[in-house]
Amino acid sequence: xxxxxxxxxxxxxxxxxxxxxxxxxxxxxxxxxxxxxxxxxxxxxxxxxxxxxxxxxxxxxxxxxxxxxxxxxxxxxxxxxxxxxxxxxxxxxxxxxxxxxxxxxxxxxxxxxxxxxxxxxxxxxxxxxxxxxxxxxxxxxxxxxxxxxxxxxxxxxxxxxxxxxxxxxxxxxxxxxx
Numbered sequence: 001x002x003x004x005x006x007x008x009x010x011x012x013x014x015x016x017x018x019x020x021x022x023x024x025x026x027x028x029x030x031x032x033x034x035x036x037x038x039x040x041x042x043x044x045x046x047x048x049x050x051x052x053x054x055x056x057x058x059x060x061x062x063x064x065x066x067x068x069x070x071x072x073x074x075x076x077x078x079x080x081x082x083x084x085x086x087x088x089x090x091x092x093x094x095x096x097x098x099x100x101x102x103x104x105x106x107x108x109x110x111x112x113x114x115x116x117x118x119x120x121x122x123x124x125x126x127x128x129x130x131x132x133x134x135x136x137x138x139x140x141x142x143x144x145x146x147x148x149x150x151x152x153x154x155x156x157x158x159x160x161x162x163x164x165x166x167x168x169x170x171x172x173x174x175x176x177x178x
Contacts, residue, residue, distance in 0.1 A: 125155030
């Protein structure tokens with residue numbers, strides 16, 4: 001993971017003799033219960049001085065859109081869809097559809113600008129499965145991102161086409177013990 005190799009730019013002269021490719025990681029499960037693991041990884045990497053963006057596509061309700069991110073420390077920006085509610089259905093009104101598309105466009109823009117070294121796209125698979133973000137656009141975005149940027153995609157029922165391009169897949173399973 002590139003983000004783990006980066007150091008703070010303060011008093012740093014680290015120069016690698018070879019380019020380091022960013023990874024596409026997928027965290028998936030049958031239940032929506034693993035965001036804590038992903039946010040912990042994001043906080044750890046941001047704490048090491050690496051710029052991180054966490055985007056929650058289906059969460060809303062707290063005025064945390066791209067214009068008003070929550071900053072967790074100096075290096076982690078956390079944004080949500082700028083909606084008064086969470087998205088739990090594929091049926092959105094026009095304003096909700098526009099807010100989700102605005103967030104998706106913003107995410108693509110900042111990734112292409114290399115503003116962040118790690119970008120978490122939370123519940124993107126659900127947005128794809130709802131038909132709110134085209135799967136082909138996500139695949140194109142992953143293929144065309146700057147090569148040094150790590151991307152983490154999360155969500156249930158991740159499309160096979162995305163699993164096929166992932167460098168690492170983590171399937172979180174719940175274990176039941178007596």
